[in-house]
Amino acid sequence: MRLLVSFIGLVLVLLTLWDVFSVMVVTRRATRQLQLSSLLISVFRRLYIGVGRFLQDRSQRENFLGILGPLLLFVRFALWAVVLMVAFGLLQWGAGERIASPDGAASFGTLLYYSGTTFFTVGLGDLAPLDVWPRALNILEAATGFMFLGLVISYLPTFYADFARREARISQLDAWASSPPTAGELLGRLGREQALPSLDGFLADWETWSADVMESHLSYPILALFRSQHEDQSWVSALATVLDVSALVLVGIEGVNPRAARLAFAMARHAAVDLSQVFGRPRREGGVDRLPAIELARLRSSLSAQGIRLATGQAADARLFELRAMYEPYLFVLSERLFMPLPKWLPAADARDNWQRTA
Numbered sequence: 001m002r003l004l005v006s007f008i009g010l011v012l013v014l015l016t017l018w019d020v021f022s023v024m025v026v027t028r029r030a031t032r033q034l035q036l037s038s039l040l041i042s043v044f045r046r047l048y049i050g051v052g053r054f055l056q057d058r059s060q061r062e063n064f065l066g067i068l069g070p071l072l073l074f075v076r077f078a079l080w081a082v083v084l085m086v087a088f089g090l091l092q093w094g095a096g097e098r099i100a101s102p103d104g105a106a107s108f109g110t111l112l113y114y115s116g117t118t119f120f121t122v123g124l125g126d127l128a129p130l131d132v133w134p135r136a137l138n139i140l141e142a143a144t145g146f147m148f149l150g151l152v153i154s155y156l157p158t159f160y161a162d163f164a165r166r167e168a169r170i171s172q173l174d175a176w177a178s179s180p181p182t183a184g185e186l187l188g189r190l191g192r193e194q195a196l197p198s199l200d201g202f203l204a205d206w207e208t209w210s211a212d213v214m215e216s217h218l219s220y221p222i223l224a225l226f227r228s229q230h231e232d233q234s235w236v237s238a239l240a241t242v243l244d245v246s247a248l249v250l251v252g253i254e255g256v257n258p259r260a261a262r263l264a265f266a267m268a269r270h271a272a273v274d275l276s277q278v279f280g281r282p283r284r285e286g287g288v289d290r291l292p293a294i295e296l297a298r299l300r301s302s303l304s305a306q307g308i309r310l311a312t313g314q315a316a317d318a319r320l321f322e323l324r325a326m327y328e329p330y331l332f333v334l335s336e337r338l339f340m341p342l343p344k345w346l347p348a349a350d351a352r353d354n355w356q357r358t359a
Contacts, residue, residue, distance in 0.1 A: 006095070016080055077152055166235055187245065210239065240343055242264060243265060250265060288332075
């Protein structure tokens with residue numbers, strides 16, 4: 001019996017340490033990896049977002065969903081710590097309960113207490129190992145706890161630095177394309193201000209942003225659940241806007257070289273595809289048409305009024321449809337699973353920037 005319990009404890013220790021290593025140290029996410037806590041995180045995420053969908057008030061819903069990312073981050077830490085403490089408690093019991101305690105009996109509850117104080121390197125001294133194996137386990141658990149706490153302490157600054165870097169660029173998008181951002185508003189503002197040449201620099205910056213988001217969010221998928229500070233902004237809507245603008249330029253805008261758009265489209269589309277695989281697969285059929293023929297005609301008319309000449313004709317429409325089909329199914333997955341709405345192609349009539357609405 002003690003041999004079986006020891007084996008179970010050893011398996012739990014090894015699996016948990018591998019899970020910690022694969023989540024916090026290994027950054028490669030192009031292929032699926034064994035992450036035992038990911039299943040629990042996925043179930044918890046779906047239940048939490050499912051509850052959030054029932055909240056009608058937008059501010060309350062965003063505040064509720066905004067807790068999900070940080071909550072799951074610390075739930076995962078707590079899960080690892082609890083499993084490791086229980087596993088080492090099982091190993092101590094399997095080693096023969098050779099722990100000196102004031103009451104003279106080392107029950108499993110006492111061993112769990114001893115395991116907890118050892119894991120967190122408290123070292124109260126009220127319990128002490130009496131044999132070689134309990135002492136070796138004591139040293140091993142103390143080293144594991146020390147390394148675990150060190151990883152957590154070093155992990156959080158890197159994690160929140162990635163979040164801050166992502167959000168800084170999203171905040172800047174407000175003045176370019178309003179909030180929520182739209183491709184029509186961004187191009188329209190450039191046309192009104194006769195600043196269309198600056199589009200190349202804009203797309204180059206967002207090409208870099210898309211690459212940064214892809215790498216950081218594949219390495220730390222929970223980061224995708226962290227929501228923006230403002231209710232009408234999100235990293236998903238920002239990514240969609242970059243792809244929409246790039247698609248329009250690739251279809252053809254008079255006076256604009258498509259090279260920067262081609263590079264930004266490739267990078268942003270790569271990010272959308274890879275990140276969607278973390279949360280699910282796109283449906284082969286269905287989905288809302290974000291740009292029906294009537295809206296496309298209205299978009300062309302609006303851009304033309306601002307001095308932006310978008311290519312017309314069946315070939316241009318077919319090209320735009322082809323480009324949208326390359327990225328919209330993956331954006332729909334991200335939008336649905338994370339409950340972050342996708343932007344429209346044109347802003348609402350009464351749309352105002354966040355900086356204009358701030359009290």
